[in-house]
Amino acid sequence: xxxxxxxxxxxxxxxxxxxxxxxxxxxxxxxxxxxxxxxxxxxxxxxxxxxxxxxxxxxxxxxxxxxxxxxxxxxxxxxxxxxxxxxxxxxxxxxxxxxxxxxxxxxxxxxxxxxxxxxxxxxxxxxxxxxxxxxxxxxxxxxxxxxxxxxxxxxxxxxxxxxxxxxxxxxxxxxxxxxxxxxxx
Numbered sequence: 001x002x003x004x005x006x007x008x009x010x011x012x013x014x015x016x017x018x019x020x021x022x023x024x025x026x027x028x029x030x031x032x033x034x035x036x037x038x039x040x041x042x043x044x045x046x047x048x049x050x051x052x053x054x055x056x057x058x059x060x061x062x063x064x065x066x067x068x069x070x071x072x073x074x075x076x077x078x079x080x081x082x083x084x085x086x087x088x089x090x091x092x093x094x095x096x097x098x099x100x101x102x103x104x105x106x107x108x109x110x111x112x113x114x115x116x117x118x119x120x121x122x123x124x125x126x127x128x129x130x131x132x133x134x135x136x137x138x139x140x141x142x143x144x145x146x147x148x149x150x151x152x153x154x155x156x157x158x159x160x161x162x163x164x165x166x167x168x169x170x171x172x173x174x175x176x177x178x179x180x181x182x183x184x185x
Contacts (some may be wrong), residue, residue, distance in 0.1 A: 004054060007168060008061050010175055015067040032064035039078050046088055049103050052118060052125040054167050062084055069174045069181055070110035085109055094130070099154035104128060116163060116170070116181070119150070124166035126150070134159045 009061050021048070026104035028134030040059065044050050050068070051059075058073065059065075077086035090106045106115035113132030118125050137157060149157045163181060173181050 004168075007054075007171060008057055011058065011062050011171065014175055015062065032066050034060050034062060035064045035078060036060070037074055039076055043076050043088060047091065047103075047105070049120055051105075052120060052167055054125070054171070055107065055118060058171075068108055069116070069178050070108050070114075073108055074106065092117070097156065099151075099156040101151055101154065104130075106130065118167050124168075126162055127164040127167055127170040129158055129161050129163045130156075131161075154174065 037060065039043070040051065040056055059076060064078070066072040067073060074085055074090055077088060087105070087107070094100050095102070101119065101121070102116045103120035105120055106117045108116040110116060115130045116128055117128045119128055121150045135158070150160050150162050151157050154160070163175060166179055170181065
């Protein structure tokens with residue numbers, strides 16, 4: 001079986017209620033049905049770039065946000081009736097900040113101005129944590145040196161840290177032990 005298909009099946013099993021009607025112990029239950037290719041195309045047109053294939057597949061086959069680590073994947077707003085944070089609104093808001101990488105897409109909100117983001121320009125779609133609360137810190141206040149930052153030339157550089165080398169790795173970390181996506185080396 002294709003590794004991506006296997007991963008999608010693991011995610012579906014992880015977020016689907018158990019057969020006895022109770023939630024799985026992880027507490028993840030998809031809140032929205034998957035969306036369609038037309039909705040994905042509209043979002044990509046707004047962004048001006050394509051979503052990574054694995055992320056597209058999550059939205060097309062698992063659900064339109066509301067499941068996953070932290071507060072869950074941000075939904076793609078498909079109607080004006082949808083309220084709250086959504087993928088397009090968060091990306092637009094974040095990308096207005098000087099120093100925000102052009103194709104860095106926040107996909108999971110973790111509270112307190114912290115987002116897990118996928119780098120859509122990176123060949124493996126690495127996952128970056130953005131912590132806006134670090135914005136006032138100087139390089140000397142953090143453990144990683146500037147040359148190890150994913151975006152060392154950004155004025156927000158101190159706010160970014162690589163969490164996983166690929167979106168696939170990030171999803172597997174979440175499925176295996178969600179706590180590991182919050183641990184720092």
